[in-house]
Amino acid sequence: MSSGQGGHRLSSTFQWSLTDGGDPAELVAEFLSSAGLRVRNLGRTATQVHPTGDGTPCGAALYVSAAAGSVMAGGAVGPPTPSPALPDVYAVVLAHGSSGPEPAGASASALRPGATPSPAALSSRPFSLEPWADSWTADDHARAVALAREAIARGDIYQVNVVGHASAAYTGDPIPALSRLARLAGARYGGVLAGDGWAIGCASPETLVEVRDGRVITRPIKGTRPATPAGRHELLTSAKERAEHIMIVDLERNDLSRLPGAGPVRVDQLFAVREWSGLWQAESVVSAPLDGDVDLASLLRAVCPGGSVTGAPKLAALDEIARLEPVGRGASMGALGWIGHDHLDLGLTIRTAAADGDHLHVWAGGGITWDSDPAAEVAEAAAKAGPLRAALSSSAVTAG
Template sequence: MVHEIVPTDHFPTPPSVPPPGAPASCQGRHRASTRFEWFCCDGGDPAKLVADFLAGNGLSVRNTGRTATQVHPTGAGTVCGAALYVSAAAGSVMAGGPAGPPSPVPGIPDVYAVVYLHGSGLGGSQAPWPDGETPAQSGSVRPPWWLGEWTPSWTPKEHAAAVDAVRAAIGRGDVYQVNVVGHASAPYRGDPMPALGRVAALPGARYGGVLAGEGWAIATASPETLIEVRDGRVITRPIKGTRPATRPGRAELLASAKERAEHIMIVDLERNDLAHVPGVGPVTVDELFAVRRWVDLWQAESVISAPIESDLDLADLLRAVCPGGSVTGAPKLAALTEISALEPVGRGVSMGGIGWIGHDHLDLALTIRTVAADGTHLHAWAGGGITWDSDPTAEVEEAAAKAAPIRAALAGL
């Protein structure tokens, strides 16, 4: 099992785009200090292991979100916070489900955390290279940016067949809803960081940012909150329901009985997830089926929250909410079993969680609209929730609509 603390000088030079959720007050004046890596093959409880690591590095993850009145030091060398990433496979393991098919980006850990220290001034902003060196270190010069053709892991026909398979499972009573996700990869040449930065800057990307390791990087344009802990409350904001960002599209989304029923099913699932978190009080739905915009799509979002009434442990929180209900289905464990059987490749960095853990708050995005770069290829995922009323052709088209802005940003269009 990989569970290590690595000195700062072992890190590649960080990207100019900050990690998702990093506080604006610390951007440009913090530096990576130590890191944690866990792969599904390592075994053990990843939620406990990463919580132990963060607690050992001075973060209040045994009493998350209840230290807002304390004053934390901000001088050079003090802990600012930590970036945290959890893959869909790790989330499934935390929930007691199958890890699923192998990831198409096996070099990226399934759980990755980086502790940041406050610095005395502005830091560098160059991108990590596949060998962990910058151009100045390696003496090489990257060629101009080139992005090749996208190769899907399944065809539209195979995607549609998976939708039909989910509908059959619903008909048997095995599940009520399952989220089905497809993957595609494209070769590239040149420095991927500007392309990943364009993804992070897409309109509506509440959690836009880049997290990088040695030989890999993750960029997200996610608009969806997996879990936030702030000011004494635990919050999740599931998104389910999509239409083109036009006036007719908005009206159609609001009027769709299918989309509303699918959305409410996920709201009920997320309410149940929060209710099982030790340390929280009564769960409420603060906003139901609000319409938000992401690039050129309308999406329906709800806000669910609960007060923190006693100690809230990060490990318990991760086990309760990972992986997110809006990208799994209901019941969650049965949906995870269907997903594992139907999807040809693992979800990799998508459909997991990524964000920031500070001294007095936690804010993790659900990694939808998220891409990965390894040394040779970019990887992207897209999909949607399937119910009995789903039309296979429409579901394939919806996934393509979600992927289109990501691919355009990566290509520089």
């Protein structure tokens, strides 16, 4: 995922929050279209010409929260976010030209527009992070897993993703700490996006949706083990993990099949094992040709929120998530990436942290099926959050 090359400047921004009302998918699509990006027919990206004149758009960074994704899907939004300073949809258009604020790079590894201040207003004090405080205890998390299994036993859902949250107070500038996340192994969508009083740092390995060369692609990840030889064997031979994974692949196939303008959906790769920062994870590739007009708003409604972080059926899973989780998902489990003239590439914001004016926030969880063991699920969430907490710690930033 990358933007155009050469000199760029911030051109315009769009911001939407739950309290604003309206259809966020249509509103952001209209904004980007009015800014000169051809988001009303994404299937033509392979043949589009890149405008390069001064002031013409080279692309846009786009962020969508999990709550906004639920609105787009017509599902339950869930409890309030623990980081209300963050918008629920944010887009920033970059234009060709050297005048105006210069972005700190324009690629998957540097999404932050240069004109946006950090939440701490670039404090001169050294960065320092207080101890993490979880929004629920390990027992609370295990109890939520047990309740999810009861919902599965009743037939309300087949699978649901349960996510926990933790926060830590900080002083100083959090941007260097958030930027450090991009260095984590397997961070396909590593970078920082910042606005007025907030910032998001991402180390996600998962593709929510990509449009390139006339195809729409999603790469769901489901199934986790420690990145050891024994862990790889366990993941490959686990009937529970494979069944959970295939269920989400079927959900993603259904999501793409409902997309207007998409052709026959196929599974290009099934249950391939990848590594992310000390963990093995199973990934599949699902794609379809774009044979007709495909609008960005329709695409966002079809894929948001991502099936691997909701469950199946998606709307019923969103109801369970709203019932089980104590706080909102904030910047996590949403979308973050780049829209250019010849491609779109949005990562799913797992392995993601956010900063508001005085706290850093992280989220982690996992998919729950009937075979899930509550204690194992709690341990898996801790294993996913561990590399994020370590990278964000003040000692890690000082060492870097």
